[in-house]
Amino acid sequence: MSSNSSRTPSPTSKTPISTFIIPTPASEDHITRYKEIRLASLLTNPEAFGSRYGSENNGGSESALTFAQWEERVNTPGRSIFAAVPASGPSASLSPSPSPSPSPPPQQATISLNGVHSEPQWAGTLSLLSPAMLAGIPKGLSDPMHVAYPPEIAEAERRGDAEIWMLVGMWVRPGYRGQSVGRILIERAFEFVRQDEGIAEREGDKEKGARKRKDKIVMLRVISSNASAVRLYEKAGFRRTPIDDAELEEGQSPGQSWMSIKLFSK
Incomplete structure (x- = not known):
């Protein structure tokens, strides 16, 4: 790369x-x-x-x-x-x-x-995790669908209509906060996702690629009480879906939300 x-x-x-x-x-x-x-x-x-x-x-x-x-x-x-x-x-x-x-x-x-x-x-x-990397990550000890995406996103992935990308590890050093550093990083990640050729093209089927084009959905998890982070992501276009505490994986804190945005290829 x-x-x-x-x-x-x-x-x-x-x-x-x-x-x-x-x-x-x-x-x-x-x-x-x-x-x-x-x-x-x-x-x-x-x-x-x-x-x-x-x-x-x-x-x-x-x-x-x-x-x-x-x-x-x-x-x-x-x-x-x-x-x-x-x-x-x-x-x-x-x-x-x-x-x-x-x-x-x-x-x-x-x-x-x-x-x-x-x-x-x-x-x-x-960090941005690609669909290929996410596909290789176990989603639960007993149930392969243990990670509970918002229902409409989980269904789109199941049907093969969506590629899921995950944004993780987002952090801005305190001395640079309030200077749009987070926004700049997010926009750069969006640019990367939009320019990715997509699964159909990676499989080498250009003709079918036009019909198989999948939505590109970027997701992240956020602590719901972290108002500044939620505000940053909402300004970038993410929408929030609270996570049922019963669906959290072992060791995860309650009060989290999924946030997601659908992007389209250039």
Whole structure:
């Protein structure tokens, strides 16, 4: 997969933002930076994630993962990881001909790689799981349909009328909140989904592809009480369907909602 970089400045942000998809196979630098922002998200907003930074015995904690495990996660087929960076930082060199931008704001931290104080931290990230990846994820210990999508979406998938994509791991660093970073990341993910060729074309049947074209539905789970997150997703076009607490999987918190949006190919 190519790096698929683009510069998407926000008209309201104080710092111009670039976005890119981590290329695979990912470099050590990209893996290290992804690990840093992922662990920062779990430390800063643990209530927003099913995973945990750490635990008393480190069982299942992400802080205990080895570099090889992080590498495997970043390079997982069907997972696309989007990152937002200050356009003035070195990572923005992945974008075509970035224009000059202001110096980073005072609160902008940097991270150390191999002992070298390096470029600004990534401002935000999200991951997008493809239909192929979701198809390979067990949906329950006993019932293969244990993950309860909203009924109309589950039915569309069952009929073969829809491709389901999942947006996960969405997080923006506190110093960049209120600067449209989340919106920029979501719009970049939408662009990726719209441009995907679709299952019919991937199967090599171009003629039947026109008849088999499936709706592209992007879904996510959100804590219903997280008003700022819900507001962000609603502004992006998602609609909410509360999840019955009885349908939650083991270890998941109550008070969650599915949110979904239907996209169409360009």
